[in-house]
Amino acid sequence: MITEMNRKIISISSKRQLTIPGAFFAKLGFGDKAECIIRDNELVIRPARLESNGEFAEEILSDLIREGYSGQELLEEFKARQSKVRPAVKKMIDDAHRMATGEIESMSYDDVFGGEE
Known part of the structure; x- marks a missing residue:
């Protein structure tokens, strides 16, 4: 839900630069890099991730929660799976x-991803 607390109109300079409002910057934990993503018809600007693998974080967490993990055990298993x-x-x-390049034969979907569990 968009409210006055999480929405602000900002200016874009002639050099296409913009300033992230201080409260947003602090709340989201920005550092010296930002990641820009086009999603549907929106530009998403978020703190840059120092490590990759974040693309799968939601899927990993969803699986772990469905498997019954919680608390410290959830955190430890998340780190283990994300590292893979x-x-x-x-x-x-x-x-x-x-x-x-023909060095190896092509593989099927099941060869790459495995069959259904």
């Missing part, structure tokens, strides 16, 4: 390159 995302994506990219 980057190596898995790198392997998929490497395998795709090797398939494209």
Whole structure:
């Protein structure tokens, strides 16, 4: 829900620069970098993530909660699973390159992602 507390009209300079309101900056924990994302017909500006893998954070958390994790156990399992995302994506990219160059045979969806559990 959009309220006066979480909405503000800001100016854009002739150099396409804008200033994030101080209260928003502090509340969201911005540092010296911001990430810009086009989502539907909106521009989302949020604090830049120092680590990747954030793209899957919601999915990982959703799975963990559905599996019954909570508290410190949730945090520990989240960190463990999130740490596996980057190596898995790198392997998929490497395998795709090797398939494209004919170094290895192409794989099916089930070969890459496994069958339904």
